[in-house]
Amino acid sequence: MDFRNMIEEKREWRVLQARVKALPRDYQIVYKELQKYLFKVGAENMDASMEALYSIVDLFEEGATTGKPVLEITGPNPATFADALIESAGQ
Known part of the structure; x- marks a missing residue:
């Protein structure tokens, strides 16, 4: 990874945060x-x-825009929700 990519990724991270x-x-x-x-x-596949x-x-x-409670989006187990997202992102 070159220096420009590192700077761009850091900028994107700040925007996300x-x-x-x-x-x-x-x-x-x-x-x-x-x-x-x-x-x-998810450290194996960053x-x-x-x-x-x-x-x-x-x-x-x-x-948030529609006023949904956050656990209505993730379900009762947010870790299971995260695992499913990692799995779908890795495909």
Whole structure:
């Protein structure tokens, strides 16, 4: 990875984190827990984990806009939700 790619990825990460900060508090809490989980469990395939994080933010923004409770999006077990996203991102 060259220096320019590193800078671009860091910029994209900051944009993603700004999107997270704009979410309602309960969404932010679930996102942070999912992020920790993905960084631990999805470490073998970091690209799939990152793709899953972007998908989560997209889903959370949509859910927040429509007023859905966050656990209505993830289901009762957010880890299972994250695993499914990693699996679909890796395919």
